[in-house]
Amino acid sequence: MAFHEVRFPDNISRGARGGPERRTQVVELASGGEERNASWANSRRRYDVAFGIRRADDLAAVVAFFEARNGRLYGFRFKDWADWKSCLPSGTPSPTDQAIGTGDGVTTDFQLVKAYASGGQTWTRTITKPVAGTVRVAVDGVEQFSGWSVDTTTGIVSFTTAPATGAAITAGFAFDTPVRFDTDTLDVTLDIERLGSITAIPLLEIRR
Structure with missing residues (x-):
């Protein structure tokens, strides 16, 4: 493209x-x-x-x-x-804003997404253009300050070591x-x- x-x-x-x-x-x-x-x-x-x-x-x-x-x-x-941004307009992005995947002990790449929910229905939007320096990532609610990187041209978060099976991967960002x-x-x-x-x-x- x-x-x-x-x-x-x-x-x-x-x-x-x-x-x-x-x-x-x-x-x-x-x-x-x-x-x-x-x-x-x-x-x-x-x-x-x-x-x-x-x-x-x-x-x-x-x-x-x-x-x-x-x-x-x-x-x-x-x-x-x-x-x-990944949160409400009045808020500041936090590493637990959006669920981007669940660890399986093998997968290292996770796509940034944003969920739009209302009345029990949810639509999930793929985020491909995060703003450099704004992405924050957490595993099981604990922010990770190292061991991962993000491609700001695709929105893919890559971990050096695959998150453990069942671990909740979340992120916050501007895009x-x-x-x-x-x-x-x-x-x-x-x-x-x-x-x-x-x-x-x-x-x-x-x-x-």
């Missing part, structure tokens, strides 16, 4: 609009009832970052970022300010969302004061 490990400017992403989307087929029956089927097993996020542009310098930064990514060609990191531009054209408008604006700058989450 063509991807640049660089983050879209935070000061512009802070004003973005967007969030998760799902694809559901709804068939209306002759009786007036309906049948619903999920076309996607996982959600995908869309954003529009045009709302974060507040001055001409912001516009210049976005144009430069767009050109450096060759439009839709290269993916990049994006901080979703509504959902960017970015892998996205790409969903357009090959930036439609820039310049007004008489030589300020600029762009009607829309769509971003689309990249799923594996």
Whole structure:
């Protein structure tokens, strides 16, 4: 996958609009009832970052970022300010935030994930772009300060020695969302004061 490990400017992403989307087929029956089927097993996020542009310098930064990514060609990191860490928005990531696996005495690699739970239902999201220096790991509730590493390009935590059978592996972290531009054209408008604006700058989450 063509991807640049660089983050879209935070000061512009802070004003973005967007969030998760799902694809559901709804068939209306002759009786007036309906049948619903999920076309996607996982959600995908869309954003529009045009709302974060507040001055001409912001516009210049976005144009430069767009050109450096060759439009839709290269993916990049994006901080979703509504959902960017393993805990609640008001909290600080701790090593017991998210369950990422159970030891079996053999497995050494564990994928970072984030669980979204409500009303007895849970959906688990794979986290592939943790932020360097933010990942914390615990085994059976005890934080591990050594004996493991994390690949910030894949979100895989690797232990030097496989955790014991039955050991609960947990982690806390901040993360970015892998996205790409969903357009090959930036439609820039310049007004008489030589300020600029762009009607829309769509971003689309990249799923594996």
